[in-house]
Amino acid sequence: MNAPGQVGYAQLSTVDPAAWRATGSAWAGLTGLVERRAGELADGGATLRTGWSGSAAGSADARLSGLRAELVALVPAVIETDQILAEFAARLVAARARLAAAVALAATTGVLIDRRGDVRADPSRVSTDRTGQPVLQVAAALREALDLADAADAEATTRLARLTRAASTGWPAQPPSYRPPPNADPGLVRRWWAGLTPAERRWLVVHDPALTGRLDGVPAEARDQANRLLLAARRAALVERWEQLLARVPRGPLELAGLRAVDAAMSGLDALVDRLESAHQPRAYLLGLDVGGEGRAVVALGNPDRATDVLTYVPGMTAGLSDATGELGRAARVLERCAELAPGTQTSAVLWLDYDAPDFLHEAAWDGQARAAGEALHRFQEGLRATHDGPPGRQTVLGHSYGSLVVGTAARDHGLAADALVFVGSPGVGVTHAADLGLPPGQVWASTAPDDVIRLTRPPDELARRAALGATPIGTIAGWLAGSSDERWFGRDPAEPGFGGRTFPSGRYGHTGYWHPDNPALDGMARVVLGR
Template identity: 70%
Template sequence: MSGPVAGRPGPTNGPTRGPGTPASGPAGRLRAPAGGPATAVAGNGYARLWAADPAGWAAAGVAWLGLTGLVDRRATALEEAAGRLRAGWTGAAAGSAGGRVDALRGELTALAPAAIEADQVLAEFAARLRLAKARLAEAVALADAGGVLLDRHGRASLDPAAARPGAPAPVARVAAAVAAALESADAADREAAGRLDELAAAAGAGWLAPPPPWRPPPGTDPASVRSWWAGLTPAQRRWLVAREPELVGRLDGVPATARDQANRLLVGRRREVLLAERRRLLGRLPGGPLELAGLARVEASLSGLDALTARLTDGGQPRAYLLGLDPGGEGRAIVALGDPDRADRVLTYVPGMTAGLADASGELGRAARVRDRCAALDPTGATAAVLWLDYDAPDFLHEAALPRQAGDAGPALHRFQEGLRATHDGPPARQTVLGHSYGSVVVGTAARDHGLAADALVFVGSPGVGVDGAAGLRLPGGEVWASTAPDDVIRLARPPDALARRILVGASPLAAVLVGGEEHALWFGRDPTDPGFGARTFPSGRYGHTGYWDPGNPALDGMARIVLGR
């Protein structure tokens, strides 16, 4: 591994350049080669990979990301200075000076996406380095189990003391596994170095260039958006991110990295919208119930946005990608943990009733638990988890008993999933869409009415999904899954005729027969955990309606295994 280019952590201090044999970790099991045939593997790259520190690269990315705050402060100071200049100076010279200050502010603001991009590159490199180290650990475990010795250079040879007569020694398998781990680290290294080189070279002349005037209108299919984006030059894409972040941030079919850059630039503006609304409501106090309720909503949204912003900037792993943000109403957010365009598996989680910006951080934590469980079950694979909170979730039971909001959300969820397919790099990822409570109605309705680019659908705590059988979800058999906890109150979400039938059952079985009705019907169709629905089920413990993500609940393990395709 060569290490990213000069100007970033270099030969003497970069995590991928640790010299010699590491002092800790699985390398402690390395032994000197014994007799027998040896297979050479990648020289000193073996020791360097053990010594590599992914956290160091991720921290370097966070340092770059922190420069965006400095840029914002300097740009604000320039804007304030320009305002004072206009107030006390007029004429041609004043106009010329004001224009120059505005131009300087624009140039300064354009640096923020570059700092975000540097963080993205280094965070992605750190993530791929972790996977390479996990693959190397598996190779060492295979060597230990198969009686194969590895020396400090990663060369594999047969251990005569551990050899079993007649049993083939997996020397070649171990050597291939070590080589594959080292090659994956080298590939990540080369790509990161190339992207940083390109970013550094572009920072000179031609950093930004206006694109052609046409823009994809709202509702454009993601494949067409992807084609439009691919036809732009890097300088034109940077221009759009810096000058039109509202457009770039919401377009399905634009890569996750560009959407993340654009939406991060908008966080401050979104917060200002909420602060302005709070000032307006405070100015009307003492007001009536509507004003008080509105003020409580705004305060909750502000708190939720601040919590989400903290996760976006704290350097937590995996890196968070902000794919959408809207403070209007209850607030909306789309956040990915890990780059979905580079992952082997992508989970899209759709939360249910009362979900909004106020609790986006908590809902993101649920997606994170599934992703973390996937990483524990398969440490060598890359999984991204997306919180998709881009619809108006019901706030009250009388709203949650109706399908209107789920129907309204269907086209947006359909486009988002299509966008994930369109922007993914390399072989297609396995895509799973998970709906909880009313979110399962959103997922089922979208699949029924529009189709979803998904390999599996998962429903937990569902009041029905808008169809009476799995075949209505337009997905291959065996990839529709459901779980409902034994003590989940959603089991009581029966339609009025079913409730009447239950009352009559208690009074007279004959009356119940006369009334008829479907015993397994819920608000939005047949219970997806009922055998007659046709879904595959997985167990949940007694954790109530919101406990499917609790560490002790077998449902968490079930969701992770579905995402992994196991």
């Protein structure tokens, strides 16, 4: 990187952000090597203790333990290096997008740009009395792009230098004994974290990653470091569950179903790790992971603490660790469309899969799991507000299918730190009117595809009544699906005029097709995220 203030037009024109992203990913790849060497030291110490005793043996064992601790403490540092370089690469992408816009403006207004970035009117295209304004506009656009690159370069240089100094002075340092409880207010957590020294924060990441990784109010970078340190242990827990089920004899239907579920969770975790370790932009931040039950994951694409626009996506029925990367792909498609609509804008999208999603229709017809998720979603959104750098970012919460009920219930019962709510393919959101969600109705958006099967849902009491009146099974089913009422399982359809919110169109792509590249609903979601 260059000294601050020296990024020029030619440099920004030719820089390759992907190369910086790949460099960061290579640094993160060192974690595996460090962990293997630390494991070898632990094994060596155990072997040593079986055949050697006395003061010399004790000193040797202490030295090996110290070396292992130093190696383990390096892991967050290499992850942080990856974070710094990934964010630098992301800001270069934004700067280059603004540069491209400036070049396009020059081409359409008859302005020439030389290799040094100097601008002048093209005399063959612009008359003398019109040279001033186009030149000034292009020069300002170029300056904006170069200033963004300068700021990114200066910040990355400063952060890497700070990390190098910390490594040379030794870390981490044990903090005071107080720890916030798991469900603490994110604002209090943020103040606690800000009151620690960098060395104390690193100690918590290394020695208490389970706490650090799950606390809303701890910045995304520290949570990502802590949760990545836990990946091996989380997979080991799944393997242990697999072996326990496999050892049961005889194995009945429950054991076989359990084996299939654990196998699916392991496959999902492996796919998620592949995404975490890839050099793809935007970088993924692991903000939460639980392998119990069907598994839960909270993953951000791009650093939400540094983005101007942040989307939180809550998936619906059957969501779990087994398909976390598939759900993350939906969030990624919204980000891609945001980049097309607003080149140079820094956005982040979070997959919030931190609740027990229903697996079957009879579960999805009741709101118990949505109500149980409400407080956690409320706390997560408050945490995003608390940890955001600089001016507050625009926060949008998107719920799909049963996830829309989770979002609506959280907003109704607890309140959500959000500037806009979006519901797609919704069976109702737990309220009868947009005004009951705690946001201005103009910031409540919804879309339901014409061929979405969710349109066939009816309130449970109506289903029960029709079932009682149905003379035959076929008649009962026909009664369930009949009628044009806008009442769904959980209240009025938020995409209907009577709900009082705003809508955007969707093509005929069914219940899961809102993210299809050709569906106008994808544009609608992206425009809401961008505040357009």
